[in-house]
Amino acid sequence: MDPETFQQLDKVIHEKGRMAIMSLLAARREWSFSELKDNLGMTDGNLTTHIKTLQKAGFVAVTKSFQSRRSLTTCSLTEAGRAAFSKHLDLLEQILRAHRPAE
Amino acid sequence: MDPETFQQLDKVIHEKGRMAIMSLLAARREWSFSELKDNLGMTDGNLTTHIKTLQKAGFVAVTKSFQSRRSLTTCSLTEAGRAAFSKHLDLLEQILRAHRPAE
Numbered sequence: 346m347d348p349e350t351f352q353q354l355d356k357v358i359h360e361k362g363r364m365a366i367m368s369l370l371a372a373r374r375e376w377s378f379s380e381l382k383d384n385l386g387m388t389d390g391n392l393t394t395h396i397k398t399l400q401k402a403g404f405v406a407v408t409k410s411f412q413s414r415r416s417l418t419t420c421s422l423t424e425a426g427r428a429a430f431s432k433h434l435d436l437l438e439q440i441l442r443a444h445r446p447a448e
Numbered sequence: 449m450d451p452e453t454f455q456q457l458d459k460v461i462h463e464k465g466r467m468a469i470m471s472l473l474a475a476r477r478e479w480s481f482s483e484l485k486d487n488l489g490m491t492d493g494n495l496t497t498h499i500k501t502l503q504k505a506g507f508v509a510v511t512k513s514f515q516s517r518r519s520l521t522t523c524s525l526t527e528a529g530r531a532a533f534s535k536h537l538d539l540l541e542q543i544l545r546a547h548r549p550a551e
Contacts, residue, residue: 347476348488351468361462362542365454371547372449385451386533434547437540444474444537 346443350436357402358433362387367430370405370422376406378418387423404429449546453539460505461536465490466498470533473525481521487528499523505533 354359358367365385369376376384382392401404404426408419461470468488471480479487485495502508507529511522525533 346471348468351464354464359464360452363455365451368449441541
């Protein structure tokens with residue numbers, strides 16, 4: 346196992362709450378904030394903090410709009426976010442394969 | 449993707465520095481502190497902090513002995529540590545398979 350592989354893991358994505366968010370966003374193009382919240386069982390504050398961290402890293406785009414006079418916040422992966430998440434999965438795959446080569 | 453899977457990830461193991469330590473300890477029964485340090489490219493302070501966290505969680509055992517009048521600190525996984533690391537790999541595998549089912 347090459348320790349270099351672990352060093353390459355992006356801390357912004359690796360944190361388990363953010364990894365869960367990135368995972369949902371990778372599976373479907375767009376999520377409303379409240380859908381994410383319900384799905385992940387996170388508090389408003391917790392999800393907001395994570396989304397801001399991901400947005401700051403350039404991985405997630407946030408759009409605010411109005412639907413029937415109610416504000417709607419939607420989140421999606423940016424191209425950079427999709428690439429970074431894919432790289433993250435590659436690294437996790439390398440780590441797994443190093444420990445479980447027989448599978 | 450079930451967000452529950454992410455919630456089950458143990459934060460003590462998931463942090464990438466500690467995941468690297470657990471990975472080395474899973475691959476070979478015993479490591480001296482200085483071997484770990486060299487291999488991981490960590491500072492004394494950083495490695496000490498991580499080892500203490502892993503020790504406190506019951507995942508790593510630390511033994512101090514003397515070899516040719518020099519003190520030798522060795523680290524190894526406990527049974528609980530081995531089981532927890534294996535569970536962690538299982539969870540990562542589930543996450544990977546959810547995103548890359550075709551492989």
